[in-house]
Amino acid sequence: MRRSPTRVKSLPFLLLLVLQPPAAPAAGANLCHAPETDYFSCATGRSAGVSLCGSLPVRLQYRYGTRTRLQLQFPDQATQGARELRFAHYSRFRVDRAEVGFTRAGVDYTVFDYTENDRRRAGVNVSTPDGVEHVLRCVGAIHGTLAPLGKDLQCDTDNALNGGRCP
Numbered sequence: 001m002r003r004s005p006t007r008v009k010s011l012p013f014l015l016l017l018v019l020q021p022p023a024a025p026a027a028g029a030n031l032c033h034a035p036e037t038d039y040f041s042c043a044t045g046r047s048a049g050v051s052l053c054g055s056l057p058v059r060l061q062y063r064y065g066t067r068t069r070l071q072l073q074f075p076d077q078a079t080q081g082a083r084e085l086r087f088a089h090y091s092r093f094r095v096d097r098a099e100v101g102f103t104r105a106g107v108d109y110t111v112f113d114y115t116e117n118d119r120r121r122a123g124v125n126v127s128t129p130d131g132v133e134h135v136l137r138c139v140g141a142i143h144g145t146l147a148p149l150g151k152d153l154q155c156d157t158d159n160a161l162n163g164g165r166c167p
């Protein structure tokens with residue numbers, strides 16, 4: 001049986017597709033600028049990224065969007081970040097949950113980073129005053145972790161993760 005020329009030519013192309021390395025994270029995943037530290041960043045499924053950038057204990061800022069178009073940054077002055085961003089953390093065997101949150105114009109934003117039974121998920125939860133919630137999940141690689149930020153940020157006394165206690 002003779003192979004068709006089309007099949008023979010397409011086989012190398014298919015092998016290239018299979019053998020290619022996985023795609024790199026989206027360009028918008030890291031929104032930090034030199035010399036800032038990228039404490040946490042990931043791409044979301046909306047062709048945008050979320051990042052916590054700065055140089056603690058002095059500067060920290062939440063950013064959402066792309067490198068060419070930021071849709072939101074909070075606080076406006078990164079030097080206010082350690083005072084305006086709130087931290088919550090809960091940990092037990094095989095569970096680690098950390099959140100950094102803030103409120104802007106009545107809307108609550110919570111960056112979350114949860115690991116349970118070696119499965120990690122992260123993203124941003126947005127809650128509007130009328131009770132509508134939107135979750136922007138991280139897709140692909142997640143850089144950094146939120147837990148170390150707790151030593152420099154205010155403890156969120158209203159967050160259930162803290163169990164009503166703050167050090």
